[in-house]
Amino acid sequence: MEFKISDEFLGTVAPLVVYWVYSGFYVLFESNEKYRLHSKKEEDEKNLVSKRTVVKGVLLQQTIQAIVAIILFTVTGSDESPTMNEKHSLFDLGRQFFTAMVVLDTWQYFMHRYMHQNKFLYRHIHSLHHRLVVPYAYGALYNHPLEGLLLDTVGGALAFLLSGMSPRASIFFFSFATIKTVDDHCGLWLPGNLFHIFFRNNSAYHDVHHQLYGTKYNYSQPFFVVWDKILGTHMPYTLEKKENGGFEVRPVKVVKDD
Template sequence: MELMKMGYNVSDELIGTFAPIILYWAYSGIYVMLGSLENYRLHTKKDEDEKNLVPKLDVVKGVLLQQAVQSIVATILFAVTGSDESAQAQQTSLVVLIRQFFVAMMVLDTWQYFMHRYMHHNKFLYKYIHSQHHRLIVPYAYGALYNHPVEGLLLDTIGGALSFLISGMSPRTSIFFFSFATLKTVDDHCGLWLPGNLFHLFFRNNSAYHDIHHQLYGNKYNFSQPFFVMWDRILGTYMPYSLEKRVGGGVEARPTKECKDN
């Protein structure tokens, strides 16, 4: 992609590698600033500071490590697949773009659901790998990619590579897809329920849905991420919830009575 006004030639591959990382921290930063809005928080700021089992500096370090690995894998993937100019020209077709986005979303959701669920049910993987992410009992935006490095590789990096390869998208298209997926993942962990949030309007898989999963009672439910809730519904791991006002301000996602009784 040529940035003519700046006089630079920046490749689609380079933008596709680093744009999601930049957006991750920029979008997370917005939610950090909005975190003082107690009336829209799913947990209090006090709970965020006291209930989580990992210092925020360690979370930042863990996320940066995962993003470094993702950058290396993306660079290798782009180098191996190469750049087909005629294929890129074809991507201007809206129908092709929609198809590739949908296929990539389905592949990523399917991979992450089954890997995520397996990491919860396999005691070894949960204890030594996935439990690291669940040190964030009260999720917040920039903790979205705080995982054990092995989980980051298996769940996110390989899942992203598969969605790229199977969908057949070009590096240019991948810029938009992975940027979108990154924003969605950050939003799911933001810990806020803001009115007018477009992600909440178009996706049932949202910050409240994923917050349920981070609580002890929802540990074996709501595995789906980052887009749809399809696999949870089909395979019986969907935990319905309601949003209720919390005493002292804010809202809380609570499982329905029927689910509690089961």
């Protein structure tokens, strides 16, 4: 008797599992001050929400995410299971991944920026995510359930549909996107991190946005910084080593309140 796991099931579950496994990897380093962008003391003092609440919030969002993924795969699937028979070239897969990255980035930039500019949405929805002034890995998806649905889940669905990728390809794309999102919120600067080498949008870049001086800048997530640069919301920074260990992210330009 052969037991098969469908691509749709893996496409739903894999990103959820990857989130906690990859976050767990960073937990191993969070007590080492020499890799941190903020000290452990700053994390404890500045963050406005308990880790227990963060975990519960993330699990709620992942539940909603899984339900939407199941619905999406059901609506777009067929009885013939074409993904089992069709083969795509590396060029096709690369094109689909790049298209999905652009779509996800575009959707998240404008939705994210609007949630900051609309005072009602920021106060009642997006401000929950900014209770983590000092981000950490498994807090990456901590936000209001409505924000999680609009920003992450709908953005992911659009990326899947507009790129034309198969459920099998989505397993790898959304697992990769999940790892990237966790990495951006990890609050660490580890040597040899490939994300820091290949992407300008990284943990230091996003840390700027979580600070009071940077809430009107660096909206881009999770891959590129193009929209920030085009629309004037890009804040450059320097990364300097602290004498007592760790790093400090410093904005390059002077910020003026509107």
